Amino acid sequence: MTEARLDEILAPGVAPDEVPELAPLLQARPLLAAFSTLFHGSEAEVLMRLLVLREIGRETDAPRWGPDQLRQRFAFLDPVKLETVLRRLRGNGLLEIGDDNRYALSDLGRNAVAAIGMLLGFAAEDDLELGFLTTQLAGQTAMGNVTPESLGHLLGKLNDLAWHFEDAIASGSEFRISDARRRLSANTRWIEKGTEVLRQLLADPDVSFELARVAQRIGLAQSRLARVDAAFQRALNKIEAQRVTLGGSGISSSDVAGWLRRQDVRHLAGLAAGVLAPAPELTLLAGGHELLDRAELTLSDEARQIEADTALPPFEAAPRRAEPEPEDLRLLQHFSQRLARLAEPGHAPETLAALVSGGGFPAASYRLSLLALLADAGAEGESNAPADGPIGDFMRLPLDVHFDAATVAVGSDEIATMSAGLVGAHGSLPAPQAVPVLDATALPPDEA
Template identity: 45%
Template sequence: MQDNPLADFFRPGVELADLPALFPLLRAREALNAFITLFRGGDDEVLIRLMILREIGARADAPRWSPQELKATFAYLDATKLNTVLHRLRDNELLVWDNDESVYQISTAGRMALAAIATLLGFSDDEDAELGFITAQVAAGQAVGKLSVEALQHLLGRLNELQAEFEQAVLSASEFVIRAAQKKLDSVWHWVEKGTDIIRVITADEELDGPTHRVAQAIGQAQSRMLRMTAVFQRTLNSIQAQRVHLGESGLTSTDIADWLRRQGVQATPLLNGCLHAHPEPAFVTESEMLDIAEYELLEREREQSREAVIPSALDAPTTDHVEVERLLFAETFRDSLGDIKAPQPVADIVLGDNYAQTAYRLSLLALLNDPESQALNGPVADIARLPLHLDISAELAPVNRNGVAQISSGKVKPRKTR
């Protein structure tokens, strides 16, 4: 620990090999040294090293180079600078020198670094190079059986970033922002579809470990949400289009004017001279709001603190058997009185009881005459439904003015004709 400069970055007593975030990097230190060699120093030095190493690696049919071939190929470079770069690549084991044949060739670490850089450069011109590059890494790992959970997490992170960006565009309710987001979705659509196919193959693997399978499922869900954004964009644009203002019969809309003003930039400032003669001066704090806040702070807050939230003790529910028995007796008495009807009689004379409650209960029972569902039951209610009577009632009201009842529906109860 004392002889390792890396330990100076950590607190005393920390074992570097026990850190999960650092251990994979220490294990791949030899492969990472290739990138450290290539990218250490100024930008110009890094570009020259990459150029020379890529040119050496590009000759696949004859991968071994003699010093004379290198000087001839890089004749456009200063000889001293070329030798300095070659010695640096050789000393850091990106180039291997064969003493027997006196030739250079790229080392294993150098070839791996060049392959990774070639993949990165292949996506440098894409509008969303990050999503394409990461998808390519996941596809390559899945194809050769070296699927990386870290690569899957990077893909999931990028998809979530895009989803949040698209949702923010919809929330902005700006046609220009939504169209820009829609254009970006179109540019990444190819990679989302490619990623969907790859994730479908990955999740179908029964030998996949649990953490990798969970990340793959999360990627599939993120891709599904993104695929639905096309419909969301279109619905929002349709809603905005319905709110456009057409300027007379000129064929122009408010969107055309806004688009033109956006393209003018600072040049549009003189166009506004004299357009506004007065501007609103909003009062952000009025007396009403101040009074409401003061009332809460001085009164309601104190009441909430002093209020006791005590749950009352449990009580036995009241017995309701006597209510049901009383209703049953009313129903039986009413049934017996209906059985004596031989001629049409007014509704008021039949249902009027000692009080309003009895009258209302009798009227509700009278409405069950000839009801098929009630006839299928047992008890006094079913007996009333089966009585050979007919209720002829109208929307008009007949005056009563006694026993708590002012008016009642006009009508008659008639015996049902029998053949």
């Protein structure tokens, strides 16, 4: 079987030099030829080449091998096959042979062995791609040769993980969600390592715009993955709420499903033998009540007419809403009239007890709160008073209200004591008595 040439693979009239995507691959032909040498042929041939190349590169103290040493080291291989492998590796630049007829890895061969060894080192990981890509990015960052392509590979892997996790949550399967959660936990350390690498990369003030743009997108993808664990927990909580326990056995539906998943297909087929019918039983499809409902619809003309009637119901007038009852402000208006007389010329101020009392404790408490409102309005001016209405008229009364810290005894009208104070026209109340400030130097020695 002849190998196809590159110009035969491309479309008619297209030259390899006209495809920009091929340029970096064509420049790396020696490296690609080395990997083609390793992975060309059957699986057994590939394993044999990798085995020989890795074992030759494993010897670090004496990296050069003589023919007898190779035959002794690979005594478990067929000598003819071993010679064929050595000739193929040497012919494609993966092995070198010196003047002393000793074999050693070439630079290209050592790079290939190192790359394959790194991949094999991550083979035991749940997600070897993320660990490999993060490690590769960390090395490139340390050497200062990070490329947008390497960042793009990491971004693609993170987005693929996010899609996988979201798909597991959308499935509603407890087992898929649990598997996805374990996968997230296995990749947490690589996500954290990637975050450290990105911080180091973005801390460089000379980083290019393209690298910074892809790095920021990677940061967003990592934040998206960090929030997935909470979504896993919410989904598992919903499944837990819907879990069914089989009687008093303590065995739940999840336990049964897990047990079934662990069984062999033949065992499951044996369990289903004699249990599943080739056709469903009619009693399982419809019971007596369902059959009666369908029979009534079929046999009754009235039921069929109701079923077929699609006319809209007659319209009805919307119910009228009763107007809200007006607020009862009669007590406020009456109290405003009483206070208005205090603003007349020549009228003396009155005490709070005389104005507030009357009608029991609720009415007196209401009047006292109105006087407190009037005192606040006098202190802040009339700008806060409503424009219209009884409340606005009350707050604009030309009165001063003064509350004392002392209390006076009333003893009537459900009031025992209340605050002392006066209410009068503007400027008619005496000025509050100032509290003298004593000088400590003026006191006798025993009082100082």
